[in-house]
Amino acid sequence: MKPMDVETFKEVYKKRFEDVYAIQYHMGSTLEQFQVLGQVLRGYYTDYWIENNQEKIDNQDKQVYYFSMEFLPGRQLKTYLLNLDVYDTVKTGLTDLGLDFDKIVEAEVDPALGNGGLGRLASCFMDSMASTHVYGNGCGIRYQYGLFKQKFIDGYQIELPENWLRNPNPWEVRKESKSVIVRFGGNVWLEEQKDGKLKPKYEHTFDVLAVPYDTPQIGYRNGVVNNLRLFSAEIPYDEESKYITSEQRQEVNSITEVLYPDDSNYEGRLLRLKQEYFLSSAGIQTIVRYFKNLKLPWTRFPEKVAIHINDTHPTLCIPELMRILLDEEDLTWEQAWNISKKTFSYTNHTILQEAMERWPVYMIESLIPRIAQIIYEINARHIRNKTELYGSELAYKTAPIQDDQVLMANLAIISSHSVNGVAKLHTEILERYTLSDFKTIYPFRFNNKTNGVTHRRWVQLANEPLSQLLDKTIGEEWRFQPKEMRLLRSYIDDESVLDQLQQVKLTNKKRFAKFVSEQMNIEIDPHAMFDVQIKRLHAYKRQLLQVMHIIDRYLQLRDNPEAKLAKRVFVFGAKAAPSYYYAKQIIKLINALADLVNNDPRINDMIKIVFVENYSVSLAELIIPAADLSEQISLAGKEASGTSNMKLMANGALTIATLDGANVEISNLVGPDDIFLFGMKADEVQVLRDSHAYNARDIYERDPQIQRILNSLIDGTIPGIKSEGIDIFNSLVTDNDEYFLLKDYHSFYQAQMKVDINYANKKSWTQKSLINIAQSGKFSADYTILRYASDIWNVAPETEVLQQF
Ligand code: AZC
Structure with a gap:
């Protein structure tokens, strides 16, 4: 591709700006600055586009x-810059011109x-x-x-x-x-x-x-x-x-x-x-x-x-x-x-x-x-x-x-x-x-x-600190060949790399914490574990299982603020289909729980819940690099594959998962020590369903831990929910819990306790994180497409x- 140098870029950009808006470039709004950048880039790539179209016909x-x-x-902007190999040129050029690159990027819808x-x-x-x-x-x-x-x-x-x-x-x-x-x-x-x-x-x-x-x-x-x-x-x-x-x-x-x-x-x-x-x-x-x-x-x-x-x-x-x-x-x-x-x-x-x-x-x-x-x-x-x-x-x-x-x-x-x-x-x-x-x-x-997922967007662009560390440690080949990320494995005992990996995560967590503080007015501690579930809201994906877990922790901490639990920030991003009433009730429940937990001084900030509004690709790019734990907890047999599981893994999050969809393959790649598995397997779910022997009410009545969690939905523990609490309670107890949350709860809870214990050991957690990153290259969409x-x-x-x- 023809090279573009910083000085030429600056000249072209200034001139184009004046031609289009008839003012000097620094007087323009960020939106105008973005629009002009778009036009300049277009001038740069259209040659290739025309050539490619012609070639198609000729060949x-x-x-x-x-x-x-x-x-x-x-x-699209950053993807174009990266793929055209002009990312640094343009970033430097705009910065030289006194413009704010990140703001310009954000001006794109x-x-x-x-x-x-x-x-x-x-x-x-x-x-x-x-x-x-x-x-x-x-x-x-x-x-x-x-x-x-x-x-x-x-x-x-x-x-x-x-x-x-x-x-x-x-x-x-x-x-x-x-x-x-x-x-x-x-x-x-x-x-x-x-x-x-x-x-x-x-x-x-x-x-x-x-x-x-x-x-x-x-x-x-x-x-x-x-x-x-x-x-x-x-x-x-x-x-x-x-x-x-x-x-x-x-x-x-x-x-x-x-x-x-x-x-x-x-x-x-x-x-x-x-x-x-x-x-x-x-x-x-x-x-x-x-x-x-x-x-x-x-x-x-x-x-x-x-x-x-x-x-x-x-x-x-x-x-x-x-x-x-x-x-x-x-x-x-x-x-x-x-x-x-x-x-x-x-x-x-x-x-x-x-x-x-x-x-x-x-x-x-x-x-x-x-x-x-x-x-x-x-x-x-x-x-x-x-x-x-x-x-x-x-x-x-x-x-x-x-x-x-x-x-x-x-x-x-x-x-x-x-x-x-x-x-x-x-x-x-x-x-x-x-x-x-x-x-x-x-x-x-x-x-x-x-x-598969494209590591260009989900690692190279979304996680620049990690990308730089990878370049420095294993060279740049991984950018073309994501499989080469496997080379990172040999640094598993390298203290310096592990330290730097921790720093990378902390940087990304601080970036997200800043966003949360500015946009949502919630203060979160970047040293807490960021526990992330981001996907459409659907009963089979079982966001509610995570809610049960949060309620459980909350009640334990309220009883005993010294309880040995890891400090966690629970992050949710999810839209519900407008006509999907039950999913919308769960959204309300999460928000009500967030209000309660985030403002209860008795638990000492040990739990925060951040439910980001209007989850989108751009928000995913901010959240994923900051995640420590990836929640992939659908009922086994229901999630066809999942792809956030792959993106989170590539960014060094550890996965807690049922053996569902591509989690099975993730688990095979990283091995049992570097993933937290729980719950029934797909064939067990099938057998249980076919047997018609499942009795959720029975579990509720016999199991004090579950009973306490579910009662909190209907006894006023969570202010602000009205019919939602009752309906959700009924979906589990009266309507026999279609997605077997109660059946899987204990196994889930134990896995979460194991996560807490593991997180306490920073070094081994980071080693596990390193393995996840190293193995994630196999999930490049490039290979899938080939x-x-x-x-x-x-x-x-x-x-x-x-x-x-
Ligand atoms: C989803 C599946 O639920 C998910 O498991 C899979 O990873 C993804 O497709 C890509 O294959 N399905 C949908 O998003 N379906 C629709 C209609 O949106």
Whole structure:
């Protein structure tokens, strides 16, 4: 890449500032300073971007299209600077100019175009594809409002709109000329053509223009620039007159107005279905247009294009491609089906039944009638073929249409060539239980791809002190090859490295403590253990188990302020889906408990609770480097993988965990001494559930420790909670504790006591922390992407690049 020196940067920056704002640069606001920096950088990378796009066409390299309804990119500025290798130049330049680099960084909005793990994974993957030379194109929706902004009022979660586009976004490029029309509703029928072929005819359709906005995805110091394409719904220009009423205009705009704020429950809502088809159709049309430019026969489509479906949300891509191949390109069903099957692959991210998407057939029929016809045909052919081979029972059980509903996972599985889970245990559960019928029919279709995270964002940028220590200790190769972090292992007895590692942690904890003091008015001691649980609020993730533990400690300390317990700061970050009443009650409970505990002089500051408002990628970047303990305590068998577990580990936090999701792999990597495991295993949970022998009330009645904790929910110990305490109590005792908190509590408590004892020994704790950091490189999303590339997409980059990894 062409080098950029500090002096030139300063000149360019000053000049650009004056051109844009007609004032001197130091008179501008930080927002203006950020905007100009964005423009300067754009001038720097667009050459590569143009070159890359041209190369794609010239070389006809196979393209991967990653369809996701969610991307959670976080702020882009630092990633661009790092990956373009101009981080130091720009930082020094701006500082020389008397500007505040950190403030400028913070002026960028953090686009919350995702709910949680799935969206963040998509963004890590975008970064990794570019960095490993995989030609990957993200396809998503440019929601005008991202995930709601969370506020706590009187301890309750309130949702406010998140207008992330209120300021111009310097990275995106509107590509109006690449817009396509997406057709909804109306009537469709098949009409015989002169040549005897049947072609669909449409009337009274509702047409929407899908306008792409492209954002570059820059590889790490390698000159690669990929593309993230987000579509926005607009009124077609030449159809302006057709949309006369304001309701109709609103109907168009609403399609990409807001991200659906849920990560688990998909009750049938028309708007969400519209969004799914909008993305699928716009994306597929764009791909088809690209392929047609290559002037190759259709049979070669799968050689040039791989389409990945991130969870079932974009599954309508499949019938949409079929529609185009059949209706517009005149292929036969068999030809179209063959092409389509070789092209699509699908990742499953959950086994929670309530999160498995189902759409009533009538909704699909009225919203996208031609697509409904194609799904019927896929269904009919599946049943016919599979009945012949496997008998009708299996054929019907795996069919995409059941009980007048379209089961999106079934549609995705039967129409793809690859189905993967996101951690070893998750894939095993899919194969053995959730999707076992499919496994019988398609034994080779399933594979595992354990999730990963990008160390560029989560270590290099979020944790500069640690990165510098790594450079100094093991050299810089880890920045390209995160696996090389394993070299740190040999410093396990090096007092100086251990001391420095402690200093790094302390620095990060002080930074977070400052934020907490300034923003939340809570004083926390950076020498206390920072015990962190950051993830969406969901019953299966069991934030409530941690709440029980905190109440337990609090009551012990109140009885005996001298009790031998470690001083801890409990950090929570979590949003609850607005309609998820129980999760919102738990939020209120945590806030009420925080009020009580943080202000009770009797316990001597031995416990503080910090529940950060509006948890986001940016907050994660602040919290994770400061964490000592990572809480990964979901009921075994429920968390598909988890990714905060990997980020926290990479930043030297020790994990307390059930053997769930990727925790299993973390545990195997670090060994039993460097992780705190507890609780039932997934198969034990299964046996207990199947036996119907679980009796939570019985545990409550016989177990004084648990009884005392639970009573505090209903006896006024925690002021401020009213019905919440009673409802939560009932969920555990009366409604038999669906997620087995009471069953796992003692084992959890003992593990927490072991954590306390271990934390008291600074040296051995730091050694464990060092092991965790050293082993975390294996969870680099770069490796995960290379496995997708070679096993699923068949686009393994040149051997030269592979050897690097
Ligand atoms: C999440 C899973 O719950 C989590 O375990 C996994 O690590 C992550 O996907 C990435 O694979 N699922 C979601 O976030 N799901 C949705 C619909 O948001």
